[in-house]
Amino acid sequence: MNYTLHQLEVFLKIVELQSVTKASEALYLTQPAVSIQLKKFQEQFKIPLFEIVGRQIYITEFGQEVADAALKILEEVKAINYKALSYQGQLAGKLKIAIVSTAKYVMPYFISDFINEHRGVDLVMDVTNKASVIKALENNEVDFAMVSTIPKKLKINRIELMKNQLFMVGGKDYKFKGDYLSKSEFQKLPLIYREQGSATRLAMEKFIESKKVSTYKKMELTSNEALKQAVISGLGFSIMPLIGIKNAVAIGDLQVIPVKGLPMITNWNLIWLSSKNMSTISKSLIEYVNENKEVVIKKHFGWLKRY
Known part of the structure; x- marks a missing residue:
């Protein structure tokens, strides 16, 4: 076996999206490039990883097991990279945020400079409705949530951002x-x-x-x-x-x-569970937002005062 991490990533994305075309778009690669990597990856196994019926790709049971293993491998590689950056004194790891759908017009402006400054931080931002956002926060599936109304049943801390x-x-x-x-x-x-x-x-x-x-x-x-x-x-x-x-x-x-x-x-709020064991990344983001929110509001949302 001589497959590469890139091939694992390509195959995993194909399994996730059930499409070579969609995988190529998600990975910012050409479709022929993805097809070549998939072919090279399959050549290393005697058992089919997938089947093509019509124009649709179907992952075999063996292919799904390989995908599950690939996910674990790639997660371990990320963990190694995070640790290496941490030893160099850099912030590194995942930052998970759930936001209500309208907040997608707001939240990116409050975190873009932070993410760009800390290249070792991988952002996962789920955009959904309020009920799903609160559920994700309650289940400790995310580090932060952005909402315009505060959930009454949860004990939370918050930063009030803007109107x-x-x-x-x-x-x-x-x-x-x-x-x-x-x-x-x-x-x-x-x-x-x-x-x-x-x-x-x-x-x-x-x-x-x-x-x-x-x-x-x-x-x-x-x-x-x-x-x-x-x-x-x-x-x-x-x-x-x-x-x-x-x-x-x-x-x-x-x-x-x-x-x-x-x-x-109402007010946009960045919230997190009061009982949350905050990571170094989360603590740094809280500090960053507190220090820079007024600058962000003035720079990007000053137009709101006209209404």
Whole structure:
């Protein structure tokens, strides 16, 4: 046997994505390059690692066992690299963060310089809805979470980052009279919601309930981007965080519709379990964010003051 770590990585990615094409994209390699590595890897085994049926690749039982072993090998190699960097006085290891979907417009700015400065830190960032984020934090699957509403059932520490403003938005062709949208007009609008478990949906439902507005039609979409595109197309209206629709508003694809009681304002928070045994990387990130958050906000989010 004379396979390389690169071949293990390529094969593992193919198994994960069940596609040579998708694996090549994920690894930033050409498809022929991935196919060649897969062929060379297979040549070292007398038992098939995979089968091709039509255009679909299927991993054999033996191939799956090889993939499981490859994962362990590559994890051990990473551990060696982390230890080597640690002995050189550098931060090294994995940093796991779970964030709600709208936070993808915010969180990268608060950690990009930190990650770039510490090349030995590998970032794993899961973007999902609030319910899944809190579950990951509660199960100690991540080091940090970024949310706009604090979970009440968990004992957590937090860094308050910046304000999160939610406005009513509609497509560019919608016209209304007066300074504010009237209750009667509000009730005529087809509203589009985020999925259950989303903090944006919860905020929207609370606002509508507080105003005692009766809506006649509801639609549900499972991502902020899908929701934004639906509103742009004229499919309906929604209450959305301004942070995620900046460009669409700037170019006129979306318009902010004045409604009394809006914007709703919450705060973005970086949170972690109070009982968490913090790693050196986690402690360093906390220190970095505390020291640099105001600079980041001023540099990247100063435009929010216009609204």
